[in-house]
Structures are given as C-alpha cells and as structure tokens.
Amino acid sequence: MxxxxxxxxxxxxxxxxxxxxxxxxxxxxxxxxxxxxxxxxxxxxxxxxxxxxxxxxxxxxxxxxxxxxxxxxxxxxxxxxxxxxKVALSPIAAAFYDYPAQQLEVVGITGSKGKTTTTFLTAAALEASGELVGFMSTVDFKIGQRQWANKTRQSTPEALEIQAMLREMVEAGCRYAVVESTSHGLSPRWNRLGDCAYDVALITNVTHEHLDYHGTVEQYRADKAQLFQLLATSPSQKSILGQPTPVEKVAIVNADDPHAAQFRAAAGEQVRHLSYAIHAEADLRATEIVSTSKGLRFTAITPQGNFALNLQLVGTFYVYNVLAALSVCLARGVDLAAAIQRLEAIPGINGRMEQVELGQPFSVLVDYAHNPDSFEQVMSMLRPLTQGRLIAVFGSAGERDLAKRPIQGQIAAKWCDLLYLTDEDPRAEDSLQILQEIAAGAKAEGKIIDQNCWLIPDRRTAIEQALATAQAGDVVLLLGKGHEGNIIYASGDIEWNEHAEAERALQGLGYIKR
Structure with missing residues (x-):
C-alpha cells in the first residue's frame, strides 16, 4: 500500500x-x-x-x-x-499500480481511421512471437488469453482504468501491450495516456475529425503527434517479465499520408524510424493488390523478403492495416512469415467489414462506418466489386453532428442502388426527423422515397426488408452500429448485436449456418 x-x-x-x-x-x-x-x-x-x-x-x-x-x-x-x-489522474494512477507500463513493451496506435482494426491485427501478429499480448481498443479488451467486449463506448478509458489494465497484463505474464490511442486520450488537456511509457508509436492516417474537441485541424494533428513525442519520456530500459531489458523506441508512419513528416519530426532523431505504404517509397510496401467481396490478396515487400498474403478480410483499406501490423512486428524482431500466418487465419474483425455467411447467394457485411468519409471509402471500394446491386442500411446518431446527415444520404445514394434508412442512436431526437434529414441528401442525388429509398425507424425491420430484397450477386451493407452492443433511445438503451440480427433475418429467409 x-x-x-x-x-x-x-x-x-x-x-x-x-x-x-x-x-x-x-x-x-x-x-x-x-x-x-x-x-x-x-x-x-x-x-x-x-x-x-x-x-x-x-x-x-x-x-x-x-x-x-x-x-x-x-x-x-x-x-x-x-x-x-483530470491531468493529474494519470501519474497518480501509474504510481498506485506501480508503473505497469515500465514492465511492458507498449505499442501505441493512433490515426483518424483504422486504429481499432490495426490494434487488433497488431496484437494478433505479435502473438506469433510466442509471447502473451494484451490490447485495449474501441471494440475489445484482451489480457493474455482473456478477451471481452468494450462496453464503455469509450475508445480510450480513463487513466485509472488504463493503468489498472496494464497492471493486469503484467500480472498475466504479457510481454506486449497494444493500446489504441485516441487524440482525446493523447491530448495534454486530458492526459489519459500520458503515463503509458510507449516504446512504439504508429499512425495510420490523418483526416479532419473531432474539431469540436480540438478546435482546429492543426491542434488535432498536434494532439496525435503527442504519441510520438511521448517516446522520449519512456525509459530505455524496462523490467520485462521480471528481467532488465533494453527497449528500442520506434516511430512508424504511413508514407502515403501527406502529414507523415510531421509525425517523424515529433519523434525526433533519437528513435528508429520505419514506414509503410502502397504508393510511396517505404520500408514495407504492398503490390499486386487484388480485392474481392470475399477477401484480399497482395504481396508485401519487406526487409525480411517478399511475402504473398491471402487474407479473409474484405476491403483494400485493410492493406494499410496489415502493413502497419507487420511494421510493428519488424520493429520488435518478430518473424514476419509467422505473423502473416496469424493474420491469414483471421476470419474477420468484429464490426469492421465483417461478413455474415449463412449460405445466401449475396454478401452481407457489417461495418462501423458512420460518417461521410467512411461512407465514401467503403462504398466506393465495394461498388466495382459488386456484381449485382449495392444495398445499404444505415442511420445517423441523434444529438450529434446534424450537418453530416444529408451528406451521408447523398454519398449513399451516389454509390448504392437501394437505401434503407433506419435508427442508429436517436437518443432524445425524433427518429423519423433524423431519417428525413438523411433522405433529403438522397433525394438530391435522385433517389425516390418508397421506390429505392425507404424510411424504417425500427432497425430490425429495416434489416429484414433489405435482406428479403437482396438477390444473387448483391452486396448488403449494414452500417453505423458495427460492434456496438446497444441502440440509445430517450426511453433507455436496447441491447443490440448487428451480426446476430443479420443472422436471425437470414434464418427467417430459410438460410442456415453451414
């Protein structure tokens, strides 16, 4: 004590x-x-x-x-x-739990998009080392062999919970901790992550997000860059699994991102620098990319040699996530061939372009996409891969960014053949009003209500109708909820599992699990 x-x-x-x-x-x-x-x-x-x-x-x-x-x-x-x-809570919590981050090799993953997926893939790839790995992400927490859902709706918990979980990782015998590190958590104004003693800092990409908190794009980038600056505060020698261990600091950037240089500079010259890319010159690169509605293939060019990957993940954006995970493995000396075997065995990621397969002749994908940028990315990627029609089921959160609603509708109408607008998290707002605001954008792009765009507040009914409409070769996108375990209404939350609801609806149509 x-x-x-x-x-x-x-x-x-x-x-x-x-x-x-x-x-x-x-x-x-x-x-x-x-x-x-x-x-x-x-x-x-x-x-x-x-x-x-x-x-x-x-x-x-x-x-x-x-x-x-x-x-x-x-x-x-x-x-x-x-x-x-709130800033003082982090060093207090670290001291109370006896500085657990100084007994782990800590990997921080930040960026506007892809943090959660990259955190999961990185943890899975690091397990190829034979060491125990813990992680914290928007979707799940994992400590050693125990994994459970993050039901807090916080990508970054408070500093007290972070330090407690790091201590649990140490006690469970973990060598690595992979921490999804948001701009809010990194911001010196909140400092939730200030005492994580990072050894590896990785950024996926930077777009314009969370300006309601950060104020300006410049401040948003600066708060992201804090992850790289924190490398300098982490001890060069730690006690890993009870043994004094020198730990190299490594900064990893996406060389295709236009802001990569800012993050390299934030890390300084006293650390090792690595990069990954599809287009730019980098330490790890991807070529020969082939994406289908069922999976992804590409060749990774790395310092350990060239590797052909055949993944069960849907979406070209996974290329960056996988390259990022392999970059961390390279930084920690993990055999890339073994890491790739781990990645190829992953059937999907909860709520991230997750396939729902019950033998139906069309594809059903669950994804967390819930803003205009992610809509554009997902839909533009799937459109050329879709043999039949692209069908989207989505809504927009109540008491949140109102301006994005018609933009979401317009983007979805541009790429999709059929739209089913439904509840996401209405909160205290009127459900139908939210859907009408989305529909305004869809109508501006040419959609006609009750012909190719339907307003169905009840999400279960909307999914049922969308799947009943689907034909061979179609792709049905269920967007906005992803991994989340509830839908928020003014009257209270209702439990929700998007994947399970899709399976239930498919079973109602006569399809069964193989």
Missing part, C-alpha cells in the same frame, strides 16, 4: 494535511470510493466531482485531489490542490 505522498511524486501540487496516510484505492467516482481511498475530484462535461467530495469522505475516503480552490475539502483532510485534476 502506498502513501499519499508517493502517489503525488510526479504531480505538481499544493499540499495540505498529513501526506503519509496510506491509500488503499483510487477513485474519481464517489460511488466507487471504499474506506482508505484517495478521491480525485474531476470536472467532467456534465458532472463536477468537487460536488461529491463530502460524499466521498462519508464513504471512507482519507485524502482528496482537487483543482478548484473554492471547493476545497475540510482543512483536517489530507489534500492536494493541482492545476487540473
């Missing part, structure tokens, strides 16, 4: 009270406070933790970290006034 002073070792603060008090737990949610806990009062978007300091003390908290001097705890309570409690 550590003292309050030990937890604050790397936090600038103004101390009050006895900091030798022992801390048995750390919590930023007063409901999770147990006797002997340190309560960290964080100002969130909707809730200010300072309002719950008294409650935390009643629950048994013995110390408080806070950042609002006007809402200080009683003078008799050991406390620390900090500049920003």
């Amino acid at each position: 550590k003292s309050f002073a030990e937890l604050l070792l790397h936090v600038t603060h103004q101390a009050s009270g006895d900091h030798h008090v022992a801390i048995s737990n750390v919590a930023y949610d007063s409901r999770k406070v147990t006797p002997g806990a340190l309560f960290v009062a964080i100002k969130g978007v909707h809730v200010d933790g300072h309002r719950y300091i008294a409650t935390a003390l009643e629950q048994g908290a013995v110390a408080v970290v806070y950042d609002d001097p006007h809402q200080a705890p009683p003078a008799t309570i050991p406390s620390a006034l900090v500049a920003d409690a």
Whole structure:
C-alpha cells in the first residue's frame, strides 16, 4: 500500500494535511470510493466531482485531489490542490499500480481511421512471437488469453482504468501491450495516456475529425503527434517479465499520408524510424493488390523478403492495416512469415467489414462506418466489386453532428442502388426527423422515397426488408452500429448485436449456418 505522498511524486501540487496516510484505492467516482481511498475530484462535461467530495469522505475516503480552490475539502483532510485534476489522474494512477507500463513493451496506435482494426491485427501478429499480448481498443479488451467486449463506448478509458489494465497484463505474464490511442486520450488537456511509457508509436492516417474537441485541424494533428513525442519520456530500459531489458523506441508512419513528416519530426532523431505504404517509397510496401467481396490478396515487400498474403478480410483499406501490423512486428524482431500466418487465419474483425455467411447467394457485411468519409471509402471500394446491386442500411446518431446527415444520404445514394434508412442512436431526437434529414441528401442525388429509398425507424425491420430484397450477386451493407452492443433511445438503451440480427433475418429467409 502506498502513501499519499508517493502517489503525488510526479504531480505538481499544493499540499495540505498529513501526506503519509496510506491509500488503499483510487477513485474519481464517489460511488466507487471504499474506506482508505484517495478521491480525485474531476470536472467532467456534465458532472463536477468537487460536488461529491463530502460524499466521498462519508464513504471512507482519507485524502482528496482537487483543482478548484473554492471547493476545497475540510482543512483536517489530507489534500492536494493541482492545476487540473483530470491531468493529474494519470501519474497518480501509474504510481498506485506501480508503473505497469515500465514492465511492458507498449505499442501505441493512433490515426483518424483504422486504429481499432490495426490494434487488433497488431496484437494478433505479435502473438506469433510466442509471447502473451494484451490490447485495449474501441471494440475489445484482451489480457493474455482473456478477451471481452468494450462496453464503455469509450475508445480510450480513463487513466485509472488504463493503468489498472496494464497492471493486469503484467500480472498475466504479457510481454506486449497494444493500446489504441485516441487524440482525446493523447491530448495534454486530458492526459489519459500520458503515463503509458510507449516504446512504439504508429499512425495510420490523418483526416479532419473531432474539431469540436480540438478546435482546429492543426491542434488535432498536434494532439496525435503527442504519441510520438511521448517516446522520449519512456525509459530505455524496462523490467520485462521480471528481467532488465533494453527497449528500442520506434516511430512508424504511413508514407502515403501527406502529414507523415510531421509525425517523424515529433519523434525526433533519437528513435528508429520505419514506414509503410502502397504508393510511396517505404520500408514495407504492398503490390499486386487484388480485392474481392470475399477477401484480399497482395504481396508485401519487406526487409525480411517478399511475402504473398491471402487474407479473409474484405476491403483494400485493410492493406494499410496489415502493413502497419507487420511494421510493428519488424520493429520488435518478430518473424514476419509467422505473423502473416496469424493474420491469414483471421476470419474477420468484429464490426469492421465483417461478413455474415449463412449460405445466401449475396454478401452481407457489417461495418462501423458512420460518417461521410467512411461512407465514401467503403462504398466506393465495394461498388466495382459488386456484381449485382449495392444495398445499404444505415442511420445517423441523434444529438450529434446534424450537418453530416444529408451528406451521408447523398454519398449513399451516389454509390448504392437501394437505401434503407433506419435508427442508429436517436437518443432524445425524433427518429423519423433524423431519417428525413438523411433522405433529403438522397433525394438530391435522385433517389425516390418508397421506390429505392425507404424510411424504417425500427432497425430490425429495416434489416429484414433489405435482406428479403437482396438477390444473387448483391452486396448488403449494414452500417453505423458495427460492434456496438446497444441502440440509445430517450426511453433507455436496447441491447443490440448487428451480426446476430443479420443472422436471425437470414434464418427467417430459410438460410442456415453451414
């Protein structure tokens, strides 16, 4: 058990009270406070933790970290006034869990698109080393042999949960931790990932996203670049599996991305640099790419030789994800031939161009695409691969970016033959109103309501009708939900599994699993 002073070792603060008090737990949610806990009062978007300091003390908290001097705890309570409690949470959590990232080889994956997929593929490829691997992603968490769904709807958990999972990875005997690292989590204003002691930093690509949080494109890129800057803060020697181990720092960029140079520069010259690409010169390149609605083939040109890959993954964009995973393996000295065998055995990725196959004569794909950029990417890629009609089932989230709705409708109408507009997460908005806003864009592109564009709020019914309409050679896209386990309404959430719903609808049409 550590003292309050030990937890604050790397936090600038103004101390009050006895900091030798022992801390048995750390919590930023007063409901999770147990006797002997340190309560960290964080100002969130909707809730200010300072309002719950008294409650935390009643629950048994013995110390408080806070950042609002006007809402200080009683003078008799050991406390620390900090500049920003949410930023301080990361070093406090790292100290509480005894700096687990310094006992793992940590790989950070960032980028606008492809983070989740690349995290999953990288973890799978690293397992070819024979070592245990843990990962954290938008879709799943994995520690050693145990994998479970991320139901938090947070791509990057809070710093406390991150450090706790890293500690679990150490205790499970993992050598590697692969961490999906979002711009929000990397931002110094939030600092959820500030104490992950990264050894490998990889970026997939950069587009214009999350400007509601970052303010400008430049700040968004700068927050992404933080991952590469953090390489310099990670110790050059770690204790891996109980053994002192020198760990090389490596920065990996997509050489086809126009912003690659910014991320190379952020990493500096004291690290090893690697790159991957399809078009540009790079350490790992892909050629002879053949994509179908059933899979993907290409040749990888690497420093370990040339390899022919035959993957069960659908979509040319997977080429970049696979090259990225192989780049990490190259950086860690993992045999690429063995890594490729692991990748070729993957039947699909949950909610990412995931095939639903019950012997039907048409293709059904589940994908998380939920914004104009991802619609354009997915639909333009599938259109030339589709022998029959391209059919899309999708909606748009309530209480979120309203401007994208007609744009989604217009893009879908441009590429698809039939559209079934349905609920995604309406929240407190009127479902039909959302669908009408999407339909406005579809109609501008020539679609006619109830002829080739239908508004069906109930998602189950929309999927049933789309699949009942499908014929041999068609491709049916189920978009927007992907891996998510619920649909959010004002009246509450309903449980949801897009893949299972598609299977159920196909079974209703007489198709059965082989």
